Amino acid sequence: MVELRTKSTEAICRFLLEDVICRYGCVGKITANRGELDTKEAREFFQRYGVKLALTIVYNLEGNAKSERGRPPIVKALVKAYNGRAKEWPRLLPFALWVDRTTHSLVTRYMPAELMQGQKPIMPVEKQVPTWNVLPWKDNLTREELLQLCIRQLEQRFEMCRLL
Template structure:
């Protein structure tokens, strides 16, 4: 990487240059040197002339490490846990003691005792920004809304006091999270045919369409069509629409690792009995990564698989309750009307679009 940076610096000083790729067959010596540099095998046959240098051929500047002086919300709690340092105010000190009971420090890493999982790693502002970049925009990102984003980060074993507020703020600043539709298809409810809603669609260039009256099964169910994968693909691809086959595995992975409101579980957990470990847990490391034990993990995974049927049944019960709740809501708006033979009714004519 140091030599690459040096080359880029030199190229920046040249107004015009051409990069030419040399085929491997015509560059055997360099190819052999590259393999030797990445292995411990010595070229005993002396097929390649090797020169050993006692110092680097380029001058490298010592990296300057910047000290982060950003206030950390865990500082008062950590000071009390480590050195029993209290605040100046008596009332604030009492609050600090009560709050510190839910926190602990293991090997220099600060954790909070959670309800959804035993330990949640406490992160600072810099680490939280990296979590947003990875969870929302990275390989497993799906540009979810604020509350879903904070729940996903919490499910990976991280915590800070303003994670809900920060998640909402991040979503508002992310262009891919704020994707507006170009066409809305709704049922024939009066709330979708009001002048206020028509003016809103006109101002934002949204085409308004209604479901067919001749197909009553569609009325009230159009909004229930699952467009999650399609919308996530649009957010990931942006302008490169032709690359959707390459991005599809990432979108599927983000969908499988996001908790569904209807079931209360992620699709991954309903299949394998546990939550997936995401790339974001590498840095900063979550507690389940630092305390990982392969033999113990295999045993717990086997036990989870034995009990997965019970977990799936509970998920189906939550799904049925969710559907029943929605059915009650929509049925409560229905008004019973009786018609006799010969009664006149108003026929509604829909536009062609």
């Protein structure tokens, strides 16, 4: 989890570049409220990186209900898991969110993390009981060679998305 020190347009755009685009690749569309991203600088940033920016209307009861639909199950799970001990929640919220992101959706039939990353996330149990996800497929390459190949792949991917 990344903490932004300020809510400035510059800080948000830097976060999106460094912690979203550089981690997960191309982003086709970002929906945001009319706050810090409703600026000329933000529009230029999104245009430069080929991302469509969709700004919400000021208040939309139906739209807000859809975006907040996932919160009640997480809150209820925290309450039940810790018998209402609210002091534990801040420490456990990242784990609850992780479980939510790695649980298959009945609607999409995919994990949210899988949709975001384009592959199934590696679970801690896979370190103890190896699966296809964690087998050393690239044993014949040095780390430098593997990194070099990955950098080239990213470069091609970013060029395809007009990010460089």
